[in-house]
Amino acid sequence: MIGTNLLERRSKPERITDQAWQHLVSAVNTAGDSIRDTARSARHTSAGLADGAGDLVGSAADEARHRATRAFDALAGRRPALPWTLLVGAALVGAAIGWAAGTAARAAGSHDRAVEDIDFVDVERPDSPAETDR
The missing domain is CATH 1.20.5 (Single alpha-helices involved in coiled-coils or other helix-helix interfaces)
Incomplete structure (x- = not known):
């Protein structure tokens, strides 16, 4: 009951920002999990391909995290650094x-x-x- 009153008192842009952030986080996590599963299966099939897929997974996850952070900052009204x-x-x-x-x-x-x-x-x-x- 107390938690719901606090959430209801926030402004509409703050609620929208929080919802957008939650969607981005779940999308990044889902994408990361599926990529990790693909990388694991590739590792079992070929050792050479697994090293490349592991690097790809790391760079894709880093890029997704970077984009999610920039999207959250944009929704919060913060400008990117010079x-x-x-x-x-x-x-x-x-x-x-x-x-x-x-x-x-x-x-x-x-x-x-x-x-x-x-x-x-x-x-x-x-x-x-x-x-x-x-």
Whole structure:
């Protein structure tokens, strides 16, 4: 009696979230059990296939658990965390590309300035044959 009063006082979204969570948990457990049974029968038939199926069962169960957790968070109104590793990696790659482009631009710019800064000067030599004729 006391437990039912507490459950009735919760808001409708909380009740829906709890029901959805229970459905997800039972679906994951059912899927995990059937996959485990399949893996056990495969293990008996072939030792090589059993190792691959065992890895598959583990990864499938982990994926199902991960998806169920994300679904529960979405139903509860929580946003997923930012992928900081991806963001930091993209920033580092962008910085490296910018640095390379800046270095290449500076190298190209300094090459052009060196050619333009050359001044040619006429030098008159005292032993020059042209000056003796004058």
